[in-house]
């Protein structure tokens with residue numbers, strides 16, 4: 001019986017593994033250069049723990065560099081309507097910036113831990129969980145800040161897409177806000193996304209940085225962690241959701257939709 005994990009690994013490998021057997025691929029890594037490319041790392045993903053440790057011993061790879069840099073705010077934080085500069089700067093520096101630093105630290109610790117033969121897999125798993133948390137935080141924050149700074153007036157082809165999947169723009173907006181407000185008082189993200197596997201568009205509810213519908217590509221991202229609004233609105237999250245809507249950069253949302261159409 002093939003486990004779900006094994007299945008996902010098989011999907012990741014794709015056509016490349018049809019041409020070369022698993023054992024041959026691993027042998028190739030062992031005999032090859034010390035620089036592991038993306039394909040090689042995918043091959044290591046199917047190896048057992050003992051094989052992994054053997055392969056990675058003394059090796060380095062880009063996955064462990066931990067050199068991510070924060071992206072600058074793509075708008076003037078003094079110009080947002082209903083969201084203060086102080087909040088935005090604090091959010092960008094402390095929460096997003098903190099996630100970038102943490103991701104870098106985790107990647108480097110992962111690389112170092114791979115050289116420790118005696119490290120139990122479950123301890124390594126704690127670091128892998130942190131890698132997932134921090135990656136989700138970095139990516140979603142970058143989408144969030146990039147879709148702010150506009151006039152909030154929806155336009156362009158993405159409006160047609162929204163109408164196609166939600167009937168009317170107003171109905172989509174009502175559901176997007178309801179999804180966001182369902183996360184008030186805690187953590188999470190409301191995400192309008194195109195699901196490439198299903199070929200559908202939905203407003204997804206995400207309880208934390210790790211919650212994402214598989215194969216969903218964000219079009220519009222709203223941060224519903226309390227740190228995104230508490231400084232300005234206290235517990236009145238719905239007012240923040242309304243303020244967010246007034247600052248959406250729909251040009252960026254359209255750009256994302258067009259990028260997906262080209263894939």
Ligand SMILES: [Fe+2]
Pocket residue numbers: 091095096141223225227228
């Ligand atoms: Fe945030």
